[in-house]
Amino acid sequence: MSGIENVLSQYPPRSQDKLIPILQGVQEEEGFLSKQAMYRIGEYVGVPASKVYGVATFYNGFRFKPRGKYPIVICRGTACHVRGSLAVLEAFQDELGIKPGDTTEDGRFSLEVVACIGACGLAPVITVGGEVFGEVKPGQIKKILKQVQQEGE
Amino acid sequence: MPITTAEQLKTRRQQAKSNDQAVKRRVLVCAGTGCVANGSLKVFDALEDEAKKAGVTVSFELDKHEDAYMAASGCHGFCQMGPLVHILPDDILYTKVKVDDAAEIVEETLKSGNVVERLLYVDPKSQQPKKGRNDIPFYAGQTRIALKRCGEVDPESLDAYFASGGLEGLEKALFEMTPDRVIEEVLNSGLRGRGGGGFPTGLKWKFARQAKGDHKYVICNGDEGDPGAFMDRSLMEGDPFSVLEGMAIAAYAIDATKGYIYVRQEYPLAIKRLEKAIATLREEGLLGENILGTGFSFDVIIKMGAGAFVCGEETALIHSVEGKRGEPRPRPPFPAQSGAFGMPTIINNVETLSNLGSILSKGADWFASFGTESSKGTKVFALTGKINSTGLVEVAMGTTIRKIVEDIGGGVLNGKQLKGVQMGGPSGGCVPASHADIEIDFESLKSVGAMMGSGGMVVMDEDNCMVDVAKFFMDFIQRESCGKCVPCRIGTKRMLGILTNICEGKYKPEELDEVIAKLEDIGTVTIDASLCGLGQTAPNPVLSTLRWFRHEYEAHIRDHRCPAKACKPFLRYAIDPDKCRGCSLCAKRCPANAITGEKKKPHVIDQDKCVMCGACATNCKFEAVIITS
Numbered sequence: 161m162s163g164i165e166n167v168l169s170q171y172p173p174r175s176q177d178k179l180i181p182i183l184q185g186v187q188e189e190e191g192f193l194s195k196q197a198m199y200r201i202g203e204y205v206g207v208p209a210s211k212v213y214g215v216a217t218f219y220n221g222f223r224f225k226p227r228g229k230y231p232i233v234i235c236r237g238t239a240c241h242v243r244g245s246l247a248v249l250e251a252f253q254d255e256l257g258i259k260p261g262d263t264t265e266d267g268r269f270s271l272e273v274v275a276c277i278g279a280c281g282l283a284p285v286i287t288v289g290g291e292v293f294g295e296v297k298p299g300q301i302k303k304i305l306k307q308v309q310q311e312g313e
Numbered sequence: 314m315p316i317t318t319a320e321q322l323k324t325r326r327q328q329a330k331s332n333d334q335a336v337k338r339r340v341l342v343c344a345g346t347g348c349v350a351n352g353s354l355k356v357f358d359a360l361e362d363e364a365k366k367a368g369v370t371v372s373f374e375l376d377k378h379e380d381a382y383m384a385a386s387g388c389h390g391f392c393q394m395g396p397l398v399h400i401l402p403d404d405i406l407y408t409k410v411k412v413d414d415a416a417e418i419v420e421e422t423l424k425s426g427n428v429v430e431r432l433l434y435v436d437p438k439s440q441q442p443k444k445g446r447n448d449i450p451f452y453a454g455q456t457r458i459a460l461k462r463c464g465e466v467d468p469e470s471l472d473a474y475f476a477s478g479g480l481e482g483l484e485k486a487l488f489e490m491t492p493d494r495v496i497e498e499v500l501n502s503g504l505r506g507r508g509g510g511g512f513p514t515g516l517k518w519k520f521a522r523q524a525k526g527d528h529k530y531v532i533c534n535g536d537e538g539d540p541g542a543f544m545d546r547s548l549m550e551g552d553p554f555s556v557l558e559g560m561a562i563a564a565y566a567i568d569a570t571k572g573y574i575y576v577r578q579e580y581p582l583a584i585k586r587l588e589k590a591i592a593t594l595r596e597e598g599l600l601g602e603n604i605l606g607t608g609f610s611f612d613v614i615i616k617m618g619a620g621a622f623v624c625g626e627e628t629a630l631i632h633s634v635e636g637k638r639g640e641p642r643p644r645p646p647f648p649a650q651s652g653a654f655g656m657p658t659i660i661n662n663v664e665t666l667s668n669l670g671s672i673l674s675k676g677a678d679w680f681a682s683f684g685t686e687s688s689k690g691t692k693v694f695a696l697t698g699k700i701n702s703t704g705l706v707e708v709a710m711g712t713t714i715r716k717i718v719e720d721i722g723g724g725v726l727n728g729k730q731l732k733g734v735q736m737g738g739p740s741g742g743c744v745p746a747s748h749a750d751i752e753i754d755f756e757s758l759k760s761v762g763a764m765m766g767s768g769g770m771v772v773m774d775e776d777n778c779m780v781d782v783a784k785f786f787m788d789f790i791q792r793e794s795c796g797k798c799v800p801c802r803i804g805t806k807r808m809l810g811i812l813t814n815i816c817e818g819k820y821k822p823e824e825l826d827e828v829i830a831k832l833e834d835i836g837t838v839t840i841d842a843s844l845c846g847l848g849q850t851a852p853n854p855v856l857s858t859l860r861w862f863r864h865e866y867e868a869h870i871r872d873h874r875c876p877a878k879a880c881k882p883f884l885r886y887a888i889d890p891d892k893c894r895g896c897s898l899c900a901k902r903c904p905a906n907a908i909t910g911e912k913k914k915p916h917v918i919d920q921d922k923c924v925m926c927g928a929c930a931t932n933c934k935f936e937a938v939i940i941t942s
Contacts, residue, residue, distance in 0.1 A: 177654075179636035180619055184578065218638040218795070219619030221578050237540030238735065238771045239697035241785050247931065254904075274579060275622065275789065276540040279347045280697040281392030281704065292350035298931050 315598030345388025387551015503689030508662030539738030559666025737766025742857025801848025
């Protein structure tokens with residue numbers, strides 16, 4: 161059974177109130193929501209694909225492109241902002257040549273921005289491939305990217 | 314075996330309490346998100362290993378008595394100093410603990426009862442090491458009711474919850490009080506919603522009790538979206554049982570049978586702890602059908618949010634629970650009349666619910682003895698920004714902002730001047746330093762153009778530009794505006810456009826009055842005409858900074874200058890020839906090739922080529938780049 165069918169089988173068909181958990185489950189399995197996946201989900205839940213797309217695009221938590229091998233998540237919460245997170249974001253954009261929501265061509269890094277990770281004591285804070293880095297300065301990002309790649313290989 | 318009668322509940326609690334009292338030494342390692350990010354779980358494992366090596370026996374359950382009891386607790390609140398290890402009854406708080414410190418802690422403290430002085434917190438004012446919480450101003454200045462178990466107990470242990478008075482409130486409600494009497498008690502306590510609005514909790518319940526419907530729902534709003542606020546997350550992580558007990562009390566009061574907890578997906582640890590707590594309560598018969606043989610049935614389901622700030626608004630949250638786009642709708646009807654799936658529903662914030670167990674077990678009068686005339690009890694604040702001790706603090710309502718910043722928070726970072734405190738997140742406002750002596754409650758904050766909100770408290774110093782801060786919040790709100798109603802959708806976009814133009818120096822000096830009038834006008838209309846709380850409060854950061862920091866707006870528009878030196882287009886970069894060592898790193902990093910100079914000789918910035926990106930200043934290792942505005 162494919163990843164999508166696996167998720168769908170956990171919910172009764174035609175239950176619209178389960179749409180968001182289903183979308184979350186499929187994204188967890190596939191890494192992102194593809195067009196085909198949204199058509200299939202709509203069919204199962206009993207709502208048009210346009211509605212599925214409408215719900216999915218409403219929430220920031222859903223992605224419509226594959227994530228990079230090492231997703232970079234930058235916290236843009238208030239505590240991080242007043243301690244310089246914008247400069248950190250700009251440094252990553254310059255270094256990788258991509259904007260938030262995009263993935264590098266080689267598929268290694270993707271850039272995401274979140275409203276608050278909740279680790280304000282470490283501001284500005286980012287996570288790269290799930291690993292947390294606190295009190296990040298723009299000058300450190302090359303080292304961080306290198307370190308994560310070395311650990312991953 | 315499930316607990317099915319009041320008698321069994323009493324026996325179980327008694328047993329938990331006596332087990333708890335028999336603990337010889339307690340080691341609490343903070344496992345809140347901040348400390349875990351800093352490696353506290355590795356510290357926990359290292360302590361366990363070292364204890365084993367040193368022959369110190371350790372238990373992880375209260376009913377097994379060994380040399381020491383170890384628990385990974387919820388957030389201790391003192392996030393700045395994490396990972397934290399608290400040892401009781403000695404009351405020793407070790408800060409910034411690393412894996413390598415574990416052996417010494419075991420050898421010195423667990424074996425011999427000595428203090429490892431180098432791991433203690435050093436008070437920045439007196440430069441003296443402080444042994445435990447009782448000596449540290451950060452803790453000594455607090456009054457903990459909602460947070461009373463946070464960091465004190467193992468959040469996954471029901472016995473630890475029992476031992477600290479857990480379920481005494483629900484027990485009293487079920488066996489000694491009618492639902493109406495419960496509502497009366499909550500009304501008398503003066504408890505007001507901690508999610509921002511400050512609506513009296515008891516009154517909300519009364520409306521839902523009176524409403525008719527086949528089912529009723531209790532929803533816990535854990536969609537803590539304010540950037541920089543993390544009190545609800547810490548409560549769900551650190552004391553999940555208290556949130557569930559609060560929900561059960563609410564359900565009993567309004568006659569609901571089903572509850573939802575709506576949690577942000579960004580909080581995986583909170584979700585995990587809540588799932589575990591719900592499963593434990595079900596196993597023990599404390600959630601589900603016929604709880605404690607009283608005929609009262611109640612069960613709870615977790616709904617994971619998908620990242621939309623507007624879902625903190627109650628009608629939007631209900632739509633999201635129903636699997637729809639999280640857009641708000643006009644009220645009335647209020648959710649208490651027609652909420653989730655068209656049924657009467659109450660929505661209470663996490664912190665509100667966490668207070669309820671204590672209110673019922675200790676009584677309304679006890680709770681109302683804290684706080685001010687209009688705002689009773691305590692409030693948890695997430696103290697962040699330019700502050701020495703970032704963390705979670707709970708204080709009695711009526712405490713002054715200055716006391717929180719100076720005494721509890723240890724003052725502004727690097728000894729700089731306090732400029733203001735942003736209260737209440739993107740819906741709130743900025744309280745200037747000149748008003749730092751106001752006593753915090755729902756009304757006093759409104760009077761200075763701010764609001765309680767969920768309790769975010771972001772400290773700003775002289776280096777923070779208030780126009781930039783207003784722009785930051787507007788950028789956030791504009792992206793989070795759901796787009797359903799025109800005033801919010803277009804109002805926030807236009808205000809953001811004006812703020813961006815101000816920060817980029819795009820207005821002529823003579824346009825000053827016109828620009829400010831336009832901002833005030835759009836702000837007022839957005840407040841008056843928006844559909845929900847998001848739009849109705851969106852202009853607050855702009856209007857409050859205009860009220861208290863108008864001179865900064867004037868400097869940007871009229872003089873093309875940023876007094877805080879934060880807005881890049883107004884900055885001029887120059888190299889101090891005395892400090893420059895001629896390493897030419899700045900020249901390499903400069904994207905505009907504006908920096909020239911010979912190796913080992915002072916470099917120069919060509920002002921015509923400079924694009925004011927600041928890369929030279931960020932990269933200079935000798936602080937040789939001078940920034941002026």
